[in-house]
Amino acid sequence: MKLYTFDVAPNPRRLGMFLKYKGISLDTEQIDLMKQEQLNEPFRTINPECSVPTLQLEDGSILIDVVAICLYLESQFPEKPLMGRNDLERAQVIGWMHRVFLNGVLSVAEMLRNQGDAFKGRALPGPAPCDQIPELVNRGRERLQAFFNSIDSHLIGRDYMVGDALTQVDIDVFAVCEFAGWVKQEVPASCSQLLSYIERLRAQLA
Ligand SMILES: N[C@@H](CCC(=O)N[C@@H](CS)C(=O)NCC(=O)O)C(=O)O
Structure with missing residues (x-):
């Protein structure tokens, strides 16, 4: 699994705090929004919406919304739950x-x-x-x-x-x-x- 992100941007920051709190570390690549790297290949083909964060799974599927990424990662890493306890x-x-x-x-x-x-x-x-x-x-x-x-x-x-x-x-x-x-x-x-x-x-x- 690989995370494409840009740590300082607000939606990546929402996910960054989730990862930090739960102690999850992922293979990560920064996509510099200040340099508009989100519009460049190969990222543009990976996520045609050109947005971060983007989580690419082993089978190639992508998740491009913080809510979806958090829900998925919570199921993979249930310790220290952040998505509700019931x-x-x-x-x-x-x-x-x-x-x-x-x-x-x-x-x-x-x-x-x-x-x-x-x-x-x-x-x-x-x-x-x-x-x-x-x-x-x-x-x-x-x-x-x-x-x-x-x-x-x-x-x-x-x-x-x-x-x-x-x-x-x-x-x-x-x-x-x-x-x-x-x-x-x-x-x-x-x-x-x-x-x-x-x-x-x-x-x-x-
Ligand atoms: N649906 C996304 C929104 C992601 C989003 O809008 N990310 C911004 C950074 S905070 C982005 O990638 N912007 C790209 C741009 O401005 O072109 C989510 O929930 O994470």
């Missing part, structure tokens, strides 16, 4: 990962990719050109604030997003808060639950 928790983890990606990761990405020269013509990931829409910067900011507020409310009376132990949902929320710094956004002081939770996670993930 059927209900597993379903809750998948549901929350979906929402944290849609409302958290994509809100920051909407802000980041629709301004500045670095993403000109590349407002969405993937091989097809895509124009920036500057209005989406404000919408992304509003969606991100709504995301912070909704996570803060969910955390009232809870130490973790799902159940009573760390899961990948917590790692994903942590990754969104880090990624928000790329567009100079931070968790507002009014989200006191979320702020103290992030500090607890920082210690646990260090």
